[in-house]
Amino acid sequence: MPPNILLIATDQWRGDAVGYRNESDVITPNLNELASRSSVFNRCISNSPLCVPARAAIMTGQLPRENGVWINAWGADVDSPSHVRSMRDAGYFTAVVGKTHLWRTGPGPKPGLHAKSMDHMLDAWGFKERVEVNDPIGTGSQGCAYTDYATEHGFVDAHRKYINEWLDELRSGNPTPWAQPPAPAPKFKDIDSFIGHTAIEWLHTYDKSQPFYLQVQFTGPHDPYDGPEDFRALYQDREINIGTTVMVENPSPILSARLDTRSTIVRATREQRRQWRINYYANITLIDHWIGELLETLRKSGFADNTWILFTSDHGEMLGDLGLMGKTVYFDPSVYIPLLIHAPEADPQETDQLVQQVDLANTLLDIGEVDVFHDSLGRSLKSIVVGNVVEDTRDAVVSELFGESTVITERYKLTVRTETHEPTLFIDQQETPDESRNLVDDPDYVEVHQELIDEYLEPLDARIDHDRMLHYRDYVKRTGRLN
Numbered sequence: 001m002p003p004n005i006l007l008i009a010t011d012q013w014r015g016d017a018v019g020y021r022n023e024s025d026v027i028t029p030n031l032n033e034l035a036s037r038s039s040v041f042n043r044c045i046s047n048s049p050l051c052v053p054a055r056a057a058i059m060t061g062q063l064p065r066e067n068g069v070w071i072n073a074w075g076a077d078v079d080s081p082s083h084v085r086s087m088r089d090a091g092y093f094t095a096v097v098g099k100t101h102l103w104r105t106g107p108g109p110k111p112g113l114h115a116k117s118m119d120h121m122l123d124a125w126g127f128k129e130r131v132e133v134n135d136p137i138g139t140g141s142q143g144c145a146y147t148d149y150a151t152e153h154g155f156v157d158a159h160r161k162y163i164n165e166w167l168d169e170l171r172s173g174n175p176t177p178w179a180q181p182p183a184p185a186p187k188f189k190d191i192d193s194f195i196g197h198t199a200i201e202w203l204h205t206y207d208k209s210q211p212f213y214l215q216v217q218f219t220g221p222h223d224p225y226d227g228p229e230d231f232r233a234l235y236q237d238r239e240i241n242i243g244t245t246v247m248v249e250n251p252s253p254i255l256s257a258r259l260d261t262r263s264t265i266v267r268a269t270r271e272q273r274r275q276w277r278i279n280y281y282a283n284i285t286l287i288d289h290w291i292g293e294l295l296e297t298l299r300k301s302g303f304a305d306n307t308w309i310l311f312t313s314d315h316g317e318m319l320g321d322l323g324l325m326g327k328t329v330y331f332d333p334s335v336y337i338p339l340l341i342h343a344p345e346a347d348p349q350e351t352d353q354l355v356q357q358v359d360l361a362n363t364l365l366d367i368g369e370v371d372v373f374h375d376s377l378g379r380s381l382k383s384i385v386v387g388n389v390v391e392d393t394r395d396a397v398v399s400e401l402f403g404e405s406t407v408i409t410e411r412y413k414l415t416v417r418t419e420t421h422e423p424t425l426f427i428d429q430q431e432t433p434d435e436s437r438n439l440v441d442d443p444d445y446v447e448v449h450q451e452l453i454d455e456y457l458e459p460l461d462a463r464i465d466h467d468r469m470l471h472y473r474d475y476v477k478r479t480g481r482l483n
Contacts, residue, residue, distance in 0.1 A: 006307055008216050009218070009311075011314055016336070029292070034291070048357075052104060055100065061081060061358045061376035084215075086370050090370040096130055099135060115134055159184060166224040175325065231286050234282070248435075310340065312360065330399060330413055354394045365380070414426050428445070
């Protein structure tokens with residue numbers, strides 16, 4: 001029988017925020033233990049540094065240019081390929097607990113909507129059992145399994161007040177993430193704890209009649225930066241690296257506008273940046289606690305010896321680096337994500353091969369002994385995990401968002417307008433490891449730009465869905481918004 005598969009996914013967890021990296025300040029004992037038994041991919045890149053496009057890439061094995069998901073405001077088309085549906089049709093019992101975010105759940109949709117109204121869509125994507133949780137910000141005005149739980153336990157009003165106060169602060173243009181208090185939920189009744197204990201209950205009650213593919217999708221450490229006080233306390237006496245304090249030279253117009261609208265982030269003091277990281281890291285350590293509980297449940301339930309475990313995220317978080325907050329940029333903290341793959345009886349290893357999210361769809365299909373997506377740019381990583389195969393390495397990956405495409409190699413990052421290849425950002429990480437210099441106008445790199453375009457982007461032009469691209473361009477003109 002094919003193995004069980006557990007995919008543990010998070011939201012906005014940057015790739016360096018893991019305790020198994022020697023230079024990290026983060027406390028993740030359970031991930032560290034899992035890493036010691038896994039293949040650790042040190043250079044995994046998000047194919048889109050934004051929630052819905054990134055999750056669509058994982059689901060479909062397609063880049064935004066192919067599936068048309070350029071922004072959060074547009075959900076993925078359920079007629080697209082779905083590795084979950086393929087696995088269900090091949091005999092897997094498929095289930096999800098947590099935040100799928102294959103469409104926007106907040107703050108865009110109408111207040112009062114409940115996630116159950118979209119349950120038919122998750123069924124169409126291929127999930128047989130579903131416990132859907134909204135984006136944290138979406139829970140301020142919409143319903144889902146977690147707001148039902150908060151209502152049952154009498155703190156939904158406090159939760160919504162907390163979320164909406166953070167949303168108001170974001171809209172003000174003066175966010176202060178370092179001042180974010182912990183979530184008002186009772187201990188271990190916060191949204192990520194709800195996901196953790198619901199997934200554990202699912203594993204305890206699963207009847208073992210079919211191999212399972214279970215996705216456990218935590219909402220953290222996405223903002224609000226609500227790590228519980230008990231977990232914050234673990235960091236208060238520790239030395240915390242506050243990251244890159246320099247600013248980007250020659251920012252693009254889009255980046256300049258973003259810096260102008262987040263002046264509090266640009267001006268943050270060292271102590272404010274330190275506390276911001278503590279708030280963020282505390283949420284990570286909370287999720288790590290539940291990862292430990294999931295691993296223990298696999299052992300106690302007898303699943304551990306026949307279960308592959310994958311851990312990853314959709315994209316990263318800038319945390320004040322280069323004066324930026326959140327994601328949607330192509331700097332490492334935003335696009336570099338963690339990836340662990342554990343296979344029973346496989347030897348642990350680390351690899352610096354460039355890999356990307358579209359690889360996960362075919363990897364999961366390959367693990368499940370299901371036909372892979374042959375037209376996908378994604379490559380299965382299974383042979384690396386089980387056989388330490390290193391041939392056929394990739395020289396570059398692509399990340400896309402808002403009608404732009406970025407080719408990423410070991411040394412360079414070049415961002416261009418997708419249809420015209422007009423450059424807007426160029427980073428030479430050998431010259432500026434902190435990514436603080438945009439060298440797009442430097443004449444010494446013109447030939448490098450063209451080489452990157454010719455070798456890695458032009459061959460992908462045939463994959464652009466021009467109708468959806470035109471629809472996006474019209475949306476930007478009509479609304480004045482990128483997202």
